[in-house]
Amino acid sequence: MTSLLATLFDRLLDRIDAGLAEGSLTATLPGARTRRLGGRAPGPDAVVDLVRWRALGRLVTGGSAGWYVAWSKGEWRSPDPTVLFELFMRNRRTLGGAGRAQGAMRLLRHWRNGLRRNSRTGSKRNIEFHYDLGNDFYRLWLDPSLTYSSALFAEPVVTEESLEAAQARKNEAILDRLALPPGARVLEIGCGWGGFAEAAARRGLAVDAITLSAEQERAVNARIATAGLTGVTVSLTDYRDVTGQYDGVASIEMVEAVGQEYWGTYLAAISRALKPGARAAIQYIAIDDAIFEAYAANVDFIQRFVFPGGMLLSESRFRALAEQNGLEWRDRHGFGLHYAETLRRWRDRFDAAVASGRLPKKFDQKFINLWRYYLMYCEGGFRGGGIDVAQVTLVKGA
Structure with a gap:
């Protein structure tokens, strides 16, 4: 045998x-x-x-x-x-x-993953699974700005530049794409722990930030209060329930939590939220179109163990949906190797937190091994070139 x-x-x-x-x-x-x-x-x-x-x-x-x-x-x-x-x-x-x-197991897992679809209740459940591990957990290994998305380093990427400085550059790049004067109103879809909202407020913008994570809502409120800033409101709101129109929309690595079934819904929500002629600045993660069909037909490691309901973009499909919703696609900038470096630094910080015994006691060795593997898996994907992170400006027709 x-x-x-x-x-x-x-x-x-x-x-x-x-x-x-x-x-x-x-x-x-x-x-x-x-x-x-x-x-x-x-x-x-x-x-x-x-x-x-x-x-x-x-x-x-x-x-x-x-x-x-x-x-x-x-x-x-x-x-x-x-x-x-x-x-x-x-x-x-x-x-x-x-x-x-391959085979029956692939079909079974695909069916089970379908139960985690990003309906209104499903989205909240999926977000809580990943983000409500606790602010204390993420604070241990993210940079001091608590930013959980790719940094944008100066070129060439060097170890001398701090992760915090590169994350600030990323927020400034998104703000530059919006090109808004002080006093303008911005909607942020998926606000994380408030790094972008704080940067926008420091430019004099009024920000409505939305999230489905109660942990993040508390953190953003505390952050803005500590900074002594005004003009930022944060709420537990699904992007599908946003009303009113804005001078700009920002969304940084939130669309990966939407799912292919809802890409059109997400883009329609952005289009509704924008005033005529206004801009949205999006940062997103995409997988090579050549392998998207095979990727979408399977349930990968991240979808099963780390981020239920997650789905990387097919850029060509997503762009077509954006244009169908009256959003012109402009100035796409990819920087996948910057994400690989971001992930490497996160893993170094994560390992240091584990080695010093600073991880909350509820996280056992199995959890630690899972997250270390997750960070390595993602870094390898970006270094291999099949996954990219990019920023794009979407302009609503006048």
Whole structure:
């Protein structure tokens, strides 16, 4: 039986080998046999110790979610999983379905994920699952501004620039896109812990900030009060329930929590909220259009374990919906490697908090391992180029 499994899984390794157009994978297999896959062109050089064949079985039946389960159970290990994730993302087109769930399990998980759709009640439940882990948790490893989205570093990206300074640059870039005078009214859809709202208030703008997280609502109110600023209101409001019109709309990495089913609804809400000729500034995360269909047909590691209801954008589909809603797409700027650097710094801070015992006691080792894996997984995806973060200006017709 063991010999038969080895033969079957060797065939899967053959498929992975054939799909590695760039970079290489050195794998130590059960029984101490070693195989080197790829190596045809420069790229990431990953190392994996495959402790049990069952890890590959989980990869076949569960895709990236199954691969995480195998890692959590010690069925595979690597000195740097980030490089492995980068390697697979770099070769996303040539690998095809080698790293995605197959068969009945894929259909079952897709059906179960559908139960987490972002209806009004579902959105609140999904947001609470991720963000209401507690402000004390996020404060330990985000930068001092409590910003949970990609920073925008100066080019070239250097370690000397602080994460806090790069996050401030990101907020200023969004504000520059809106190009509003003091006194103008801005709607922020998905306000996080208030970094953008504070920056906007310091420019003299009036901000209506909305969130579905009670933890974030409390934090923003406290932040604005501590800063001695006025003109910022924050409320627990679904974007679909916004009324009135604004001089500008900002939304920073909120649309990933909307889901493909509701992209048009989200864009229609932005269009309604904008005065004629006004602008929205959006920061979003998109996955390569070439693999979007396969991605959308599966339930990946993040959707299953970290952010239920989440969905990265297909930029071409999202842009088409924006234009259908009367929003002109302008000045798109992508900066995916900036997100990779942001994630690396978050992981360093997270590891330091764990090492010093500062994490709240309710978070056990299983949780710690999950979040460390999540940060590595995301960093590798951005370094591999298949995932990008971008800012764009959407202009409503006059």
